[in-house]
Amino acid sequence: MNEKNILRNAVTPPIAEKQPQVLELHGDRRVDNYFWIRDIDNPKVIEYLEAENAYTAEMMQHTEAMQTKLYDEMLARIQETDLSVPYRKDDYYYYSRTEEGKAYRIYCRKKGNLDAIEEILLDENELAAEHDFFELGVFAISPNHQILAYSVDTSGSEQYTLFFLDLSTHQLYSEVITETYYSFAWANDNQTGFYTKIDATNRPYQLFRHTLGTASTEDVLLYHEPDDAYPLYVAQTRSQEYILLILNSSITTEVRYLNANNPQGDFRLIHPRTQGIEYGIDHHQDYFYIITNEEAINFKLMRTPVSSPEKENWQIVIPHREDVLLSGVSLFSNHLVIYERKGGLQTARIQNLTTGEENNINFPEPTYEFYEGSNPEFNTNILRYNYTSLIAPQSVFDYNMETNQRELKKETEVLGGYDKAQYESEWLMATAEDETKIPISIVYKKGIKKDGTNPLLLTGYGAYSMSYSASFSSTQLSLLNRGVVFAIAHIRGGEEMGRKWYEEGKFLQKKNTFTDFIACAEYLIAEGWTASDRLAITGGSAGGLLMGAVINLRPDLFKVVVAQVPFVDVVTTILDTSLPLSAMEWEEWGNPNDKVYYDYMKSYSPYDNVAAKDYPDLLITAGLNDSRVKYWEPAKWTAKLRELKTDNNILLLKTNMGAGHGGASGRYESLRELAFEYAFVLDRLGLGEY
Known part of the structure; x- marks a missing residue:
């Protein structure tokens, strides 16, 4: 089945008109025929995106029944009316809950004990009622538990508006602060809050002090960061004794601190920024x-x-230590929690700060994820953490740091009779071009044979030192139950195998990320897990860059590709410092104003390397309000692929006209988007249901 015969009367794909734009740097003359798509004020741009959406809908019309089936079965596994595990702070228990039929969370608390009367603090459903998109940013309770600072984004652009709610009267304070970022800290006087504002590129760059009940025009600017590479964040230590001003580029940190009992004081510097030196306190x-x-x-x-x-x-x-990554620490009144990675897997140990005694927290499966949960109390012996794996639903544990006993507080229920014994996960090792061993997390339904006939969905990310989580997904069961194997390539550019793993996947070694992914795909084929005509791949954002790069290098290796909000026009975007994140990206990818980096980046940039050859079936997604990867990157890439590709395979662009980088908001619309992507993958792998 191909793009020409997928429908008996298939519509003609939209062809973007060419308007050549010459881009020249370092004596290199590049012609961009689709540069005009960047002009969102041009009616032809919206017309083109809507035409692509209409074409996508038409080409996917035959999968509508399958989309509905996938959505229904994914929704049926979710406990729609549910409750988070309450956490204690002083005399209050805080939690959130969901209700059947409502897309967003409801935030609540009880005073004294869990049998007390519930107090609803914030209902996202009410706030989202008049908006197509809604996302909560800041959610910060004052130290005396009487004031809630919260912020909302109603477009997907990651520009938040900050509000203050009196929890005794449930009346909003009059001040409304716009263009803020999602970091905030209360001082201990319960009257002073610290927040960050964003510049024209969405970078948080200014720290303000606000006094409750006063106009935002009276707020005091405490710090302005002029360097475009440094976003600014504000936080508070768990001890509640200090407010932290954190400036953190990709590879360099600077931190200042202020006594939280003296909000009118001055922030003091811990240590001035030194290029390449990171620290956190x-x-x-x-x-x-x-x-x-x-x-x-x-x-x-x-x-x-x-x-x-x-x-x-x-x-x-x-x-x-050369063989252990110290990934973080967490401090309590009498204990130090130490988070590490060794051999690619997460570990944790607890140190008693009085006796020096240490104990390890152990985990039972070959590949998994755990992370610290809500632990606002400083004076406690209880550590709350979350554990999950590719076959184990997320569980919340309370770990007694004195007795080393753990208590399961909740395992997320998967409705419909999920039995994890029917599934199996493994930790595999592929070999890269330079003989480096690349880990792969893999999960499948028991009973499959490694005979090369299995459909397989492979994903990866490989950027910004972010390790890819091997976590459970109830929605993924819709693939596993249809015989699809799911795998994660833990490629360089992440931090799974230590900081060197990250360093070997950035700057002038970025291509390791792409060749590692290809090596993982080749390994899975060689070992009989799948075959190239049964292999689908997916990735988003920097993972979308990964998708674009590997199909330029080895389009023959993959059958189906889903590239979500892909960062594919690397050189042009990073050169344009008027765009969000661009200057900050120089410490991840390199500064293209330097010819060495320019030439290297251009050599792998997906948009710059589209060629006249066959490509796999492609679904590309975008968000019109995306502030991280602008909509025009996937749109331009789609247009250039349509112009040059020599195959008859399907190529679809789906732009969410009312959302940003994360796609649709609300759990129901997010599920519909996922059902659409799954239907595309299953259909193109020949597993369609009609």
Whole structure:
């Protein structure tokens, strides 16, 4: 089945008109025929995107019954009316819940005990009622539990409006603060809040101090960061004693601190930024604890007196190790929680700060994910964490750091009789071109044979040091139950195997990310897990760049591709510092104003390397309000592919005209988008149902 005969009377795909734009740098003359698609004020742009959407709908019309079936079965596995595990802060228990038929969460609390009367703090469904898109940003309760600061985005552009709600009267304060980012911190006087504002590129760049009940025009600008590479965040230590001002580029950090009991005071510098040196701080009694990569590629833990935090007073707590990545620490009144990665897998150990005794938290499966849950209390012996794997639904545990006993508080229920014994996961190793071993997490329904006939969906990301989580997805059962194998390629550019893993997948080694992914695909084929005509791949954002790069390199290796909000016009986008994130990207990809980086980036940029050859079946998605990957990148890429590709395979562009980078908001619309993508994959793999 191909693009020409998918429908008996298939519509003609939209052909974007050419309007050549010459782009020239370093003596390199590039012609961009589709540069005009960037002009969102041009009616022809919206007309073109809507024509692509209409074509996509027409070409997918025969899968509508399958989409409905997929949506219904995915929804049927979800406990629609559900409750999160309450967490305690002082005398209150906080939680959120969902109700059947409602797309968004309801935030609540009870005072004193869990049998008390419920108090609804915020109902997202009410806030979202008049909007096509809704996302909650800040949700911060004041120290005295009387005021809620919250912010909302109603377009998907990640520009948030900040509000203050009096929880005793449930009346909003008069001040409304626009163009904010989703970081916020309360001072301990319950009257002062610290928030960040964004610039024209959506970078949080200014820190303001706000006094409750006053106009935002009276807010005090405390810090302005002029360097486009440094976004600004504000946070509070768990001890609640300090407010932190954090400036963090991709590879360099600078932190300032303020006593939370003295909100009118000045922020003091911990250590000035030094190119390539990252650090993060937390507080415990008389010390700041500092994780840093200075002379420690896998990071080390230091501490320094609060009274004199200067660099010369830093002392080693946990030294650097070549084979272990120190990925984070968490401080409580009498315990230090140490998060690490070894051999690609997450580990955790608990250190008693009084006795020095240590204990490990162990996990039972070959590939998994765990992360710290809601732990707002400082004076506690209980650590809450979440655990999940490719076959184990998310579970919430309370771990007693004194007795080393754990208590399961909740395992997310999968309706319909899910039995994890019917599925199996494995941790595999492929071999890259340079003989590096690349981990693969894989899950499948028991009973499949490694005879090369299995459909397989392979995904990856490989950027920004982000490790790809091997977590459970109840929606994924719709693939596994149809015989589809699901696999994650833990390629370089992430941090699964340590910080070096990240360094070997960026700058002038970025192509390792793409060749690693290809090596994983080839390994899965060679081992009989699948075959190239049964292999689908998917990735979003930087993972969408991955999709574009690998199909330019090896289009013959893949049958179906889903590229979600793909970052594919690498050179042009990063050169344009008027766009969100562009200058910040220089420390991830390189600065294309330097010819060495320009030439290298151009050599893999998916848009620049589209050629006259056969490509797999392609579904490309975009968000009109996306502030991270502008809609025109996937739109231009689609247009250029239509112009040059020599095959008859299907090529679809689906633009959400009312959302941003994360796609549709609300759980029901998000499920519909996923059902659409699954239907595309299954249909093109020959597993369609009509």
